[in-house]
Structure formats: C-alpha cells, structure tokens
Amino acid sequence: MNATMDENLKTTISNICREYGNDRTRLMDVALSVQERYGCVSDDAMDVIASALRTHRVEVASLVSFYSFIKDKPNGRIVIRLCNSIIDRMQGMGHVAEVFQRELGIRMGGHTADGKIGLEWTSCIGMPDQAPAALVDDVVCTRLSTDTAKQIVEDLRQHMDPKRLVKKLGDGNNAHDLVQAMVENNIRLGGPAILAPMKAGEALTNALGMSPAEVIRNVKNARLRGRGGAGFPAGMKWEFTRAGASGRRFIVCNADEGEPGTFKDRVILTEYPDNVFEGMTIGGYAIGAAEGILYLRGEYSYLRAFLESVLAARRSRGLLGKSVCGKTGFDFDIRIQMGAGAYICGEETALLSSCEGERGDPKTRPPFPAQKGYLACPTAVNNVETYCCAARILERGAAWFAGLGSERSAGTKLLSISGDLRRPGVYEVPLGIKLQDVLKLAGAEDAIAVQIGGAAGQMVGPADFSRLICFDDLATGGSIMVFGPGRDLLEAVDAFMEFFVHESCGYCTPCRAGNVLLRQGLQKIRHGKGEPLDLVYLKELGETIKIASRCGLGQTAANPVLTSLEKFRSVYEGRVTPAPDGLQPEFDLAVAVAEASKIAGRKSVHLTE
Amino acid sequence: MSEKITFILDGNTIEGEPGQTILKAADAAGRYIPRLCSHKDLVPHGSCRVCTVLVNGRPQAACTQPAAEGIVVESGSPKVQKLRTSIIEMLFVEGNHFCMFCEKSGNCELQALAYRFGITAPRYPYQFPYRDVDASHPDIFLDRNRCVLCGRCVRASRDVDGKNVFQFVGRGRDKRIAVDARAGLSETNAAVTDKAIEVCPVGAILRKRVGYAVPVGKRQYDHEAIGTEIEKAAPAR
Numbered sequence: 001m002n003a004t005m006d007e008n009l010k011t012t013i014s015n016i017c018r019e020y021g022n023d024r025t026r027l028m029d030v031a032l033s034v035q036e037r038y039g040c041v042s043d044d045a046m047d048v049i050a051s052a053l054r055t056h057r058v059e060v061a062s063l064v065s066f067y068s069f070i071k072d073k074p075n076g077r078i079v080i081r082l083c084n085s086i087i088d089r090m091q092g093m094g095h096v097a098e099v100f101q102r103e104l105g106i107r108m109g110g111h112t113a114d115g116k117i118g119l120e121w122t123s124c125i126g127m128p129d130q131a132p133a134a135l136v137d138d139v140v141c142t143r144l145s146t147d148t149a150k151q152i153v154e155d156l157r158q159h160m161d162p163k164r165l166v167k168k169l170g171d172g173n174n175a176h177d178l179v180q181a182m183v184e185n186n187i188r189l190g191g192p193a194i195l196a197p198m199k200a201g202e203a204l205t206n207a208l209g210m211s212p213a214e215v216i217r218n219v220k221n222a223r224l225r226g227r228g229g230a231g232f233p234a235g236m237k238w239e240f241t242r243a244g245a246s247g248r249r250f251i252v253c254n255a256d257e258g259e260p261g262t263f264k265d266r267v268i269l270t271e272y273p274d275n276v277f278e279g280m281t282i283g284g285y286a287i288g289a290a291e292g293i294l295y296l297r298g299e300y301s302y303l304r305a306f307l308e309s310v311l312a313a314r315r316s317r318g319l320l321g322k323s324v325c326g327k328t329g330f331d332f333d334i335r336i337q338m339g340a341g342a343y344i345c346g347e348e349t350a351l352l353s354s355c356e357g358e359r360g361d362p363k364t365r366p367p368f369p370a371q372k373g374y375l376a377c378p379t380a381v382n383n384v385e386t387y388c389c390a391a392r393i394l395e396r397g398a399a400w401f402a403g404l405g406s407e408r409s410a411g412t413k414l415l416s417i418s419g420d421l422r423r424p425g426v427y428e429v430p431l432g433i434k435l436q437d438v439l440k441l442a443g444a445e446d447a448i449a450v451q452i453g454g455a456a457g458q459m460v461g462p463a464d465f466s467r468l469i470c471f472d473d474l475a476t477g478g479s480i481m482v483f484g485p486g487r488d489l490l491e492a493v494d495a496f497m498e499f500f501v502h503e504s505c506g507y508c509t510p511c512r513a514g515n516v517l518l519r520q521g522l523q524k525i526r527h528g529k530g531e532p533l534d535l536v537y538l539k540e541l542g543e544t545i546k547i548a549s550r551c552g553l554g555q556t557a558a559n560p561v562l563t564s565l566e567k568f569r570s571v572y573e574g575r576v577t578p579a580p581d582g583l584q585p586e587f588d589l590a591v592a593v594a595e596a597s598k599i600a601g602r603k604s605v606h607l608t609e
Numbered sequence: 610m611s612e613k614i615t616f617i618l619d620g621n622t623i624e625g626e627p628g629q630t631i632l633k634a635a636d637a638a639g640r641y642i643p644r645l646c647s648h649k650d651l652v653p654h655g656s657c658r659v660c661t662v663l664v665n666g667r668p669q670a671a672c673t674q675p676a677a678e679g680i681v682v683e684s685g686s687p688k689v690q691k692l693r694t695s696i697i698e699m700l701f702v703e704g705n706h707f708c709m710f711c712e713k714s715g716n717c718e719l720q721a722l723a724y725r726f727g728i729t730a731p732r733y734p735y736q737f738p739y740r741d742v743d744a745s746h747p748d749i750f751l752d753r754n755r756c757v758l759c760g761r762c763v764r765a766s767r768d769v770d771g772k773n774v775f776q777f778v779g780r781g782r783d784k785r786i787a788v789d790a791r792a793g794l795s796e797t798n799a800a801v802t803d804k805a806i807e808v809c810p811v812g813a814i815l816r817k818r819v820g821y822a823v824p825v826g827k828r829q830y831d832h833e834a835i836g837t838e839i840e841k842a843a844p845a846r
Binding site for chain 1: 653
C-alpha cells in the first residue's frame, strides 16, 4: 500500500469512527461500515480504528474475527453466500453450489482470481420457504436452480451490480421502493393478533393513558409469554426491568432470527413493522426507558432502509421522539443495530454484547439483563413477535388476548413451516393446536419426521403428531421443518450439528469441544463405521454438553442427536453393526495416512481395498 | 462483620458471606471444588465448566454462581464428578498436550486435574489441531498447542497488568489466543514479570531459559493432588 492510499484509508476510517462519536461501544457499526466500504477490515484498518476508538488492536481483531460477515481479508468485491440449511440442501442446493463453483472456476470459500466474486456457505438466511436461496452481498436470491445460478454468474460478470439480479419483485412490501426484493411473504394463514394491521398509535395512546404499572399488569393479565422460544412471561420481565436501578434503561428487540427454519420475523418486519415499534415504545413506557434498539440480523440488511423509513415516519408523527404522543416526560426513540452473521447473537446476553461493540459472547448470569443489561443498565430483551403481541394487547385488551390459545399458552403463534410440504410459509395459529392439524393445513400429511423449534428443538415422528404446539408440550420459537418419505434423517441431524459446530461462540468447553466430538460420532455412524456402543457414547456425550454448557446454545445443541436417538432409534440401529473382532474402529486408517501416502508417493501396505 | 449465609454442600453446612460465589465460600470452608479457568486473583470467567455443580438440582458454574441462603449444592457426587471427567477429557483432546515433553509437567493444573480424576487416557478421539507457536518474544514463549482457552492471561493482562496483551479471536473450535500486535508477542509490551505470564495453568505461556529449574519429582503436584492446599487449610470441622 503506498503512502497516499494509506492516508486516504486513514482519513476515511477516521471519519467513519467520528460518525459514531469515536465511541468504543459502537465498534460493531464501525467495523460494518469499514467492511462495507473496503470489503474487509484489514490490518491497516484495525490500527486506525483502534487508535480512533482508543482501544487495543487485538480488541478490534477479536470482534472482526467473530462475525461471519466481517472479514480481515477481502473475499471478492461481491460475495455470494449460499444457504447451507438442511431445507435448502433438500431442495437442490448441492447442484446449485456445483454450478456456482464451476461457472466461477473456484471452490466454496474462495474468490475469483480477479478478486471480483467470492463464494461461501452461510447458515440459514431465513428463506427456507423459497429455498434454495442465497445472499449476493445483501441482495436475496430465492428459488435458485442450476439455470438461475448460471445466469447470476453471467449477469454479475457483466454488470457487477447485485441489485440488478432482482428481476421480479415479491409481494407486499417486498416490492416497496426501499426493499426491492424478490422475496415472497408466503403468508398462508393470517390471524387476529399478529398478522393483522393496526392503526399506528392506537395501542400506544391507550398505554399512555395508563400508568406504567397498569400497562405491565395488562401484559401480565394477557398471560403473554416470550415468543422467541423460551416462553418467559413478558410482563414479569418488564416488571423486573422496571424494578432495576434507576437511570438509563433500555428496550431491546431481538430480530436476530437465526434459528434454522424460522422466517416469521422476516414477514412481520416486512409487513407489520409499525406493530413491532409500537410494542417497543409501549415497553419503553412500561419499564421507564427512553431508548430502544432493534437488533437486526445481518441476513436481513435488505430490510434496513425500509425499517429506518418506518422509524422516520413514526418520528414525524410524534410516535417517537420527545414527548411521545404529547405525553410530557415520556421521550423514546429507537435505533437499529445490525448483526453480522452470528447465530449466537440471538441469545439475549450475546446480543447485548454485540450491541456494546464486543464479540457475541453470552454474559455471565446473574446479573440478568433486567438488572444489568446493555451498558450495565436494566434492559428488557424481547422477540419481534412478542412486541407485536404486546401492542395488540394494549389495543384490544388483556382479556381478549388471553382468550386466544390455551390455558397456559395464551394467544396465537406464528409458525414458519418449510421442507417437504405443499404450502410452505407463515401461519398464525392459536397456541395449543395439534401438530397434525398444522401439518394438514400446510399440506404435509405424509411427513415421516418433523423438527420442531429449529436445530435447537426436537425431532418427532408420527407417534407424536397428536401432541400440542404450546409452551408446555411441543414448544417452538416458530420453526417447523418437515421431512417427507425417503429422507435420510441422519443427514438432517448431521446438518444441525454442523450448524452448531459453526455457530458455537467457543466460550465454554462442552459446547466448543463437545459438539465437534458429537458430530464426529454421528458421522462415524453415517459413514457405516458405527457399532452399537456408539449410540451409548452419543447419548452420554450429548447429555454432558446439555448439562454443562454455559448458555442456551450449548444447552440445546445436542438436542437433534438426543431427540432423534430417542424417537428414531431404529434409524440409528439400522446403521450400526457390531465390530467383527470386538474392537472398536477409532479412526479410518485410509484417511489418517492419506497425507503421508501422498508425500511418500505410494500406498500403505496395511491398507486393504 | 456482615451477616453470614449458610448453605449445604454435599451434606455439609457451609457458612459464606453474602455476595460470595459458591466456589469462594467452599474454599474458605476447606472444601475443594475442582476448577481450571478460575484463579484467586482474577475475576471469574465461567468458561471451562470444570467447577460445574448442581444447585438445587440445576447445573451452575460454582465460580460465578453466588452462594445463597439455604441452597443445596451437589459437587462430589459420582454424577457431577463424571461430568467433570468428561470436560477434562475434552480439554485434552481438543489441543495438543504432550505431558512427557512439557516443561510445565508437574506444575500443570490440567495434568493435575487428570491425576486427581484418575484419567489415564481420554475416551474421546484426539483432534490433533494445527496451532501456531509464537517464540518471537525474548523472554516469553507462547505455544497455542497447549492452550485451554481459560482466558486467565486475557483477564490478568487487562485487569492486573493494564496492558491488554492477550485477547481471544475466532469463534467455536477456531477460537484462539491472539496478541495485541500484527505479528508476534515481541511487538507487544508484554514483560516476563507480568501477571498474565504467571497465571497460565498449562504450558501455553512459558518463561524462557528457566526450563527444568525445578526437577521433575519436586514439582507442585508431584506428590500432592491439586486441591489439597485448599483442603489442608480447612478450619477445624
């Protein structure tokens, strides 16, 4: 790099840092801006950032190395990211990936010799209802085929403009000027609470007519439980946060929808963003916060400009800003924090770390976010859908909401259904609905297995289809993946384990090391080298990871193996054979000596064909 | 004197200070809970999970979980000890630990834990990862092969030395220790007298030119199991 360019880089990056007030806690935004401008955060860039933010360069390197969408070296001016979720693979991603590699003349993970186009795998991008799908920079390309893959490469070579890959716009706001995406909403079943319009400001006005304690009481009386998957009572969370230390408090919306197979927040944010922001504002009033943050996953950055415009419109209508709705003393505004490709940031404390400009490591609990969250201030973190429900409760009343759903699981729930079925998409159903009724609605009557709750959830078979979708039986944050006749379930389990190995933050031993071992044990069976004792090994190891891991990711990562072992034992048993000599084959000799054989230029005499 | 709290640890009544962690309270009572990433002079990290205990039946890290009045803590049961054994075995196979060649042998907390738990060989397959060695510093040797990612050096350098020489980079199985420089440790302001160098529980951060100053056989854990120092310091029961 010559001296003038060096000066340019220094000036540009210093300006980016200044834009964020040279605030160390905004390192995430700084790194993302630099990434966007230069295609990476280089060694030189790290030095400039570290000095501007008065931090250490290793702190910058630590953040940069954590997030999949931030690089320390460029991987193509345009990056094509293919979704490697099991649903995408079932729908032909393997062939699509081959075509991309062939047409670009590179392997996955590489970039073209001219440095123009890079190609990578990425975890579920939230489009399994229109799989196989990919991100080309932040442009979503859905329903890929080998033909469209070829066309994409041809087009990019010609114009190098991902936006021009969108030839047909999707429905609803996907066609909005600020979105311009080919994404389809696939709303198959609307409902009264979430997928329904609301007059902006109505619920908020109702809330502001009450005391904060009354608002919380309403949410509690509605028996609203968190929609992200854990099901913690939302009113109670708000009450705890309100009881936290005085001073700054925060409302955070978790829109890091990373659970494989989940895409309902994508639809809410596209069609009903006002309801989300209204719910956040009500939450802000209830807990006594003046600031809100919407943490939007990097995969959904195509929605960012649109969401910013919705926020701007709310500000100009007095629904955000100083004295919201004319209520003196209640000031509230919302900013959008972008994520950058890290599933762990859907864990609420990891999400807060990320907002603070740190690696997405979960925090030690206690203290809980309600006591010490964002910037060590009391913080309530809720899911996108939870805020929608909260707004609806303040619009229609607690009793009305509590009357929906079942006794212990009030309200409706959005389900994202994908896989082997006729009508993939989003469904708003009352909680307490039977799984088989959902499968019928979606056209999945011949399912042999259903993964409920995403990779972190559980795999169930027909014997469980009469069970109920609710917090106390089959709990789910909304992901339902359907596997039809002929599917290899162990392939799905393996894909989920690959996902967890890739997404583990690495903080604690059981999750970091254990999941690697668990996947290896599973692969041994998939490769036909397993014996019956391996099933005992998988179960013990899986339980160790579940019990000893530090956060929800590790505590649920072994679920695909553990639940499939329980429900589909015969599938495993059919794939293992007792070792003939009673010895357990620890490793594959041929693979182990492959590198040595290559160097020696001959095959080991101990290898049999 | 502040008010005391009492709780049950493996059937014994333990007295602790409010706000104290389970691990600290147990230490003070002469009850050793095995640990690796925890260090008495550093803030707790809760990452190795060796100190996992069951608190009223729920798994928690004793080094971060506050002791509370009336809780029932299970630490020495076969179930919990088996869990710890698994975690220690995981730590062995995810790195490259060759005790017989390691200068830290006998003073190594990972090795000492393995002895205390009767681990002769891990049940898990060795991963044999490729990891970088940094010998650039004149006085300090950084061998990531032996690193257990406990973060003691990170915390000590940041909180005690005030230098931030070490930090984690990467995630998942690619997580590793990095130094605050483009190239190696020699470009940082690390000094051999730093707390960060002293606290490494394994042979990942070593002082140069002091190898085998204490002969094998006369090292810290050669004759006494790790944790004995805590058990011996027990107040009269």
